[in-house]
Amino acid sequence: MKFDDLDRRMRVFETAHDGCVLPQIHIVARLDGKNFTRLTKETLPLEAPFDTRFRDAMLATAAHLMDAGFRVVYGYTQSDEISLLLHRDEDQFGRKRRKFLSVLAGEASAKFSLALGTLAAFDCRLSELPTDALVVDYFRWRHEDAHRNALNAHCYWALRKEGVDARAATARLRGMSVADKNECLFVRGVNFNDLPAWQRRGTGLWWHDVETPGVDPRTGSATLARRRELHVESQLPMKDAYSALVLERIT
Numbered sequence: 001m002k003f004d005d006l007d008r009r010m011r012v013f014e015t016a017h018d019g020c021v022l023p024q025i026h027i028v029a030r031l032d033g034k035n036f037t038r039l040t041k042e043t044l045p046l047e048a049p050f051d052t053r054f055r056d057a058m059l060a061t062a063a064h065l066m067d068a069g070f071r072v073v074y075g076y077t078q079s080d081e082i083s084l085l086l087h088r089d090e091d092q093f094g095r096k097r098r099k100f101l102s103v104l105a106g107e108a109s110a111k112f113s114l115a116l117g118t119l120a121a122f123d124c125r126l127s128e129l130p131t132d133a134l135v136v137d138y139f140r141w142r143h144e145d146a147h148r149n150a151l152n153a154h155c156y157w158a159l160r161k162e163g164v165d166a167r168a169a170t171a172r173l174r175g176m177s178v179a180d181k182n183e184c185l186f187v188r189g190v191n192f193n194d195l196p197a198w199q200r201r202g203t204g205l206w207w208h209d210v211e212t213p214g215v216d217p218r219t220g221s222a223t224l225a226r227r228r229e230l231h232v233e234s235q236l237p238m239k240d241a242y243s244a245l246v247l248e249r250i251t
């Protein structure tokens with residue numbers, strides 16, 4: 001059998017269902033750690049509910065994905081997830097979904113495993129968003145999720161550290177309102193609003209240009225070298241100010 005014939009005949013089985021994201025549609029990829037409950041509770045000795053070594057590995061992974069071959073205009077990470085807003089005109093791999101999904105999941109898994117020195121994997125999904133307003137809503141959603149998770153996690157671990165078992169702590173939380181959860185921490189000497197912002201709101205990442213003044217050695221005249229630098233924002237604003245920040249990133 002000739003190789004060319006075989007190649008043509010077989011290739012169709014792996015490409016026939018390839019889907020592409022339509023032009024002008026915003027793409028947000030979200031990577032999420034696979035089975036990180038086990039990783040954070042059993043495999044690694046981590047601080048609960050928040051661990052700075054884990055956070056730094058997530059930040060290193062997010063920073064790596066900002067520069068892994070796609071044009072990422074905004075990155076956001078909280079807990080074991082990373083969201084990436086791609087440039088609206090991103091046209092790598094003809095905007096094939098399987099390429100975004102597999103390349104980003106592979107890059108994230110490799111980088112995070114190296115950063116923490118243990119085998120870890122991420123899944124990846126895409127949101128295809130037709131309007132700027134939906135992109136803002138997407139990031140408001142993840143931002144709010146970070147806030148809720150942080151409040152729950154602090155309450156849960158406050159109870160656990162007092163000797164309440166996992167099942168009872170989960171049951172106690174189920175019956176509490178947001179105000180009850182704040183109160184649960186307050187009576188234990190913790191003001192939720194004073195906890196580090198990266199825990200309550202997550203962290204944002206974006207590229208910005210920095211200009212460094214210099215001198216041209218041949219002419220002696222002043223020069224301005226421009227390079228891009230990754231900005232990591234661990235004091236993200238809330239509500240409408242956060243919406244404005246996201247909107248500014250959409251180019």
Ligand SMILES: Nc1nc2c(ncn2[C@@H]2O[C@H](COP(=O)(O)OP(=O)(O)OP(=O)(O)O)[C@@H](O)[C@H]2O)c(=O)[nH]1
Pocket residue numbers: 032033034035036037038040041046047048049050051052054055079080
């Ligand atoms: N100890 C500790 N755990 C963390 C930290 N950040 C995230 N986690 C844990 O990571 C897990 C993330 O939850 P999920 O993504 O919903 O669950 P998962 O086990 O990863 O399951 P899948 O995502 O469905 O594969 C939770 O159990 C969190 O408690 C941290 O800083 N310290």
Ligand SMILES: [Mg+2]
Pocket residue numbers: 032033034035036037080
């Ligand atoms: Mg997970």
